[in-house]
Amino acid sequence: MCAERGERLTGPRRLVLKALASSHKPVGAYEIMDMLAGGKGRPAPVTVYRALEFLMKQGLVHRIESRNAYLACAHNHDSDAIVAFLMCDSCGSVGEASTAAIAPFLAGIAKKAGFRHTVSVIEINGTCSHCRRG
Ligand SMILES: [Zn+2]
Numbered sequence: 001m002c003a004e005r006g007e008r009l010t011g012p013r014r015l016v017l018k019a020l021a022s023s024h025k026p027v028g029a030y031e032i033m034d035m036l037a038g039g040k041g042r043p044a045p046v047t048v049y050r051a052l053e054f055l056m057k058q059g060l061v062h063r064i065e066s067r068n069a070y071l072a073c074a075h076n077h078d079s080d081a082i083v084a085f086l087m088c089d090s091c092g093s094v095g096e097a098s099t100a101a102i103a104p105f106l107a108g109i110a111k112k113a114g115f116r117h118t119v120s121v122i123e124i125n126g127t128c129s130h131c132r133r134g
């Protein structure tokens with residue numbers, strides 16, 4: 001379903017998603033512009049930001065607030081799903097962890113408070129399995 005949605009993308013949206021998907025680390029908006037720079041020059045910031053905005057609404061891209069960067073989503077979840085990121089302090093990689101076990105619990109807490117969450121991101125800092133081995 002993710003791929004289907006991705007295929008319907010055109011122009012800058014598709015290019016921005018491709019650039020993000022090719023990186024295992026979160027990428028800042030200006031890095032994306034550098035990655036997309038080619039024969040036609042660098043895309044305008046507004047073009048990239050608009051594409052990011054759209055991709056985030058579709059749930060195809062996540063914003064990592066603490067790093068002011070973006071990450072392509074490899075999972076096929078709802079755009080308002082609760083998402084957990086495992087962020088490595090030594091290599092900078094970010095993995096998306098499944099929240100299937102805790103999401104209903106967290107959603108229940110919000111509901112109890114009469115709160116309707118729109119974006120829920122849990123950032124977990126530490127050392128990834130690759131770095132721990134090295
Ligand atoms: Zn995701």
Ligand SMILES: [Zn+2]
Nearest residue numbers: 088091128131
């Ligand atoms: Zn690491």
